[in-house]
Amino acid sequence: MIRMVVADDQELVRVGFAMILDAQADIEVVAEAGNGFEAVAAAREHRPDVVLLDIRMPGLDGIEAARIIGVETVCRMVMLTTFDQDDHIFDALRAGASGFLLKDVRRDDLVHAIRVVAAGESLLAPSVTRRLIDQFTSTDSTGLLPMERLAVLTNRERTTLQMLAEGKSNPEIAAAMVVSTHTAKTHVSNVLTKLGLRDRVQAVIAAYETGLVVPGQR
Template sequence: MSIRVVVADDQELARSGIAMILDAQPDITVVAEAEDGAAAIEAVRRHEPDIALVDVRMPNVDGIEATKIICATTATKALVLTTFDNDDYVYGALHAGASGFLLKDTRRDDLVHAVRVVCAGESLLAPTVTRRLIDDVVRRNARPPVSPRGLEALTGREREILALLGRGMSNAEIAAELVVSEHTVKSHVSNVLAKLGLRDRIQAVICAYESGLVQPGS
């Protein structure tokens, strides 16, 4: 089954290039292109894609606001793509509900991989911003999404899984660490998110730090 994607970027050449890269993949179909945030929202509502690939700086409705509306009102996952390696854009995109954040200098193979990863239900950040994001979010946020007492809802194994998520480990890495199958890890991750009321792995990472389960720099 093909992954359906809407590509939103106000620069026609960039938008067309991204669409061409994705459409060339056997398992990805670009169902629409949008030149601004308002058009992106409309395209998502009309085509109901799996992924909306959204640029940050666009006219009329910017990419952050478009991402917020898309994530709040549809089942489409948002992957934010920008030329700007700027913390405020990262925070805005993630708080708006984005499942991933990539820079436009990302290699085409990494872009394709990101679309597949986000569609599969995982979250993804550009490696250059991941550590800074975690450290800064921990410092800035006054209200953690889950208190230490909230972790009591988790089993011992689920707390262990959350701690490994907080260290930025993938399902495959966690499976190798705990000597279990990836399917088992995926099930535990789903349970952790459900019990703590978290949207995705990125929120789980932040939760692991803010609850004190993982310390910055560990």
């Protein structure tokens, strides 16, 4: 059972999402929250598997709430926004968000997103993915983290990180490295653990910010 907290300051939106999700046989909404403070409190109390957070809420916004929840719990977080051009997408991902969806998301896509993130994967709407890539290619985003941070990785793990930044799946990484999918999955897990990253999205960000991968170069 996937246990969830739904946080949005718009009651109709919040209740609507909660009803859709709670109606699923494998999802239980354990709490609702109308702002970031309530979302953090609910995450602390209920320790859900996934928290659905509106990025723009009064008092404590979704990004700050995500940062706190990310530090204090192992909850996975999916961010909601009204516009796919939201300037805070990058900040939300760096705060630990594993997914990013628009509020006009279809019912089936919403449910699918929660299941994907609960399973440990990352999920971004296509328009959000393009926005993230644009963030890297239009600004000087390299060198924000010391390259020495990657010293804990083996050569194979560093190669794995590069391929993660290229958007390759585990089977694609396995094929490129001529290893089994299980071995590729182990390399990915080692990269995340050694660098203290929550998921593949943060691995991509780390690859760019350390300068391991340079925007526009493959």
